[in-house]
C-alpha cells in the first residue's frame with residue numbers, strides 16, 4: 001500500500017504540528033508523529049512524559065492508540081518529526097507496536113531542518129513477530 005505525494009506532505013505537516021504540543025519537560029526532546037490508515041484518515045500524536053519517567057509514552061504510540069480507538073486497524077504510513085538536527089528513529093517498543101498494524105509500511109523521518117528520510121518498517125524491524133503468528 002503506497003501513498004500519494006499529497007498524503008506524504010500532509011503526514012509530514014501533521015507530524016511537525018504535533019511536536020509543538022509535546023509534553024517533554026524532562027528529556028527536552030519533543031517528538032511528533034502522524035499515522036495514515038486504510039480509511040485515509042490521519043491521526044497525530046506527541047510524546048507525553050511523566051515525572052516517574054517510566055510512564056512516558058512516545059509520539060508514535062500516542063498516534064497509533066488514538067487511531068485504533070477510533071476503529072482503525074490497517075496502517076499505511078507513519079511520519080515522525082523532531083525539531084532536532086538528527087533524524088528521529090522510532091524506539092524498539094514503537095517499532096513493535098507499528099508492526100501490530102502493518103507487516104510493512106512507509107516510515108518518513110523528518111528533522112528540524114525539514115529534511116526527510118524515507119525508510120520501511122521491515123528495514124527497521126527485520127524478521128519481526130506479528131499477530132499472524134498467533
Ligand SMILES: [Zn+2]
Pocket residue numbers: 058059060061090091092093094095
Ligand atoms: Zn517509542
